[in-house]
Amino acid sequence: MAAQPLHPFDLYAIDSLLTQEQREIQATVKRYVDDRIKPEVAAWFEAGELPARELAKEMGALGLLGMHLEGYGCAGTDATSYGLACLELEAGDSGIRSLVSVQGSLAMHGIWAYGSEEQKQQWLPGMAAGELIGCFGLTEADYGSNPSGMRTRARRDGDDWVIDGNKMWITNGTIADVALVWAQTDDGIRGFVVPTDTPGFKANPVHHKMSLRASVTAELVFEGMRLPADAIVPNVRGLKGPLGCLSEARFGIVFGTIGAGRDCLETAIDYSISREQFDRPIAGFQLTQKKLADMTLALGNGMLLAIQLGRLKDAHQVTPQQISVGKLNNARTALEIARESRSILGGNGITLEYPIIRHMNNLESVFTYEGTNEIHTLVVGEAVTGISAYR
Numbered sequence: 001m002a003a004q005p006l007h008p009f010d011l012y013a014i015d016s017l018l019t020q021e022q023r024e025i026q027a028t029v030k031r032y033v034d035d036r037i038k039p040e041v042a043a044w045f046e047a048g049e050l051p052a053r054e055l056a057k058e059m060g061a062l063g064l065l066g067m068h069l070e071g072y073g074c075a076g077t078d079a080t081s082y083g084l085a086c087l088e089l090e091a092g093d094s095g096i097r098s099l100v101s102v103q104g105s106l107a108m109h110g111i112w113a114y115g116s117e118e119q120k121q122q123w124l125p126g127m128a129a130g131e132l133i134g135c136f137g138l139t140e141a142d143y144g145s146n147p148s149g150m151r152t153r154a155r156r157d158g159d160d161w162v163i164d165g166n167k168m169w170i171t172n173g174t175i176a177d178v179a180l181v182w183a184q185t186d187d188g189i190r191g192f193v194v195p196t197d198t199p200g201f202k203a204n205p206v207h208h209k210m211s212l213r214a215s216v217t218a219e220l221v222f223e224g225m226r227l228p229a230d231a232i233v234p235n236v237r238g239l240k241g242p243l244g245c246l247s248e249a250r251f252g253i254v255f256g257t258i259g260a261g262r263d264c265l266e267t268a269i270d271y272s273i274s275r276e277q278f279d280r281p282i283a284g285f286q287l288t289q290k291k292l293a294d295m296t297l298a299l300g301n302g303m304l305l306a307i308q309l310g311r312l313k314d315a316h317q318v319t320p321q322q323i324s325v326g327k328l329n330n331a332r333t334a335l336e337i338a339r340e341s342r343s344i345l346g347g348n349g350i351t352l353e354y355p356i357i358r359h360m361n362n363l364e365s366v367f368t369y370e371g372t373n374e375i376h377t378l379v380v381g382e383a384v385t386g387i388s389a390y391r
């Protein structure tokens with residue numbers, strides 16, 4: 001007779017590593033994702049559409065936007081709680097987690113950490129509530145892994161700034177009310193807070209994506225875009241600014257990818273127990289059990305890594321290299337789990353009736369954005385050798 005199956009995380013007693021408050025926050029986000037996101041997300045993915053404004057308001061009301069920032073209407077939770085929220089959102093879809101990451105960790109964090117008091121007062125409360133949506137423009141078509149070469153340029157004209165250039169692959173780009181744009185100046189790379197109704201600002205949707213279809217992706221075009229002197233973000237100079245924001249967002253990805261992986265593995269386990277071939281559940285075949293056991297270890301180990309990084313971040317001790325370890329390991333792990341889980345579902349694994357192929361396609365983007373798999377590999381390589389292999 002078969003014993004009652006355990007959840008993969010029970011083998012690690014993951015809950016014992018979390019506080020009561022962290023578990024409650026996680027449960028609240030999971031309920032929202034189960035009730036609101038999971039029933040609809042396959043249709044959004046198939047249509048390549050997202051009710052982003054509605055969702056932003058709902059997630060703002062839940063306190064998920066800029067969740068770990070202090071003040072200005074933000075919830076001010078610890079970093080681990082923010083990570084757990086990302087995990088549950090990405091168990092729904094990486095596109096939903098991307099909406100929240102870009103809003104909270106890239107756009108809001110950039111203004112919060114480097115902006116003037118006026119910029120913070122003007123934008124952060126509305127963004128925390130989900131009334132205003134933000135985007136983050138760093139990448140250009142010809143400068144992805146190497147943003148230091150960016151061509152977008154801001155020049156002074158009297159007291160004003162005038163920006164010309166393009167950004168590519170910008171999440172939330174066509175729906176944003178405000179863009180945090182990084183541009184070259186005579187003083188190096190600087191950030192600018194750009195209301196998207198500024199004359200000279202244009203956002204064009206990126207079509208034909210096969211990944212992150214339930215997420216808005218855009219090209220931004222700036223033509224003689226004139227901004228007042230106080231549009232510049234005053235408190236950071238150079239790539240340190242955007243890289244600081246990216247560290248925040250990558251931290252969310254460390255947890256988020258575990259959510260996508262967990263959803264795939266749970267689906268594969270349930271399916272393998274109910275699906276029969278040769279008159280027995282496919283879960284009873286040793287090859288299937290090896291896949292499930294390997295995925296259980298990979299997922300559990302990735303979760304332990306995420307929790308360790310959460311603890312370091314909450315102690316204000318986490319380094320960018322440690323976040324690279326987490327992003328590298330967990331994005332790679334989640335993608336491998338998605339592919340292996342897909343095989344367990346056989347033909348059913350390729351349809352949107354089950355979440356796995358959607359997660360798998362989404363994770364291809366997550367593998368590449370916020371620092372590619374290769375760049376994070378080389379960051380870790382540099383950390384342990386002292387020799388940079390990528391620049």
Ligand SMILES: Cc1cc2nc3c(=O)[nH]c(=O)nc-3n(C[C@H](O)[C@H](O)[C@H](O)COP(=O)(O)OP(=O)(O)OC[C@H]3O[C@@H](n4cnc5c(N)ncnc54)[C@H](O)[C@@H]3O)c2cc1C
Pocket residue numbers: 102136137138139141142143144145146168169170171172212217365368369370371372373374375378389390391
């Ligand atoms: C869906 C999606 C959403 C995104 N959202 C945003 C956003 O909101 N804001 C934003 O600014 N950007 C965003 N990006 C951009 C993303 O961060 C870049 O795509 C990423 O940094 C890679 O840049 P690239 O696509 O130009 O690839 P490239 O940099 O051209 O890389 C191509 C390949 O070359 C490899 N490579 C490059 N340099 C080296 C090296 N030195 N050594 C070894 N290998 C190397 C890469 O690892 C990769 O495998 C998004 C991207 C996607 C796909």
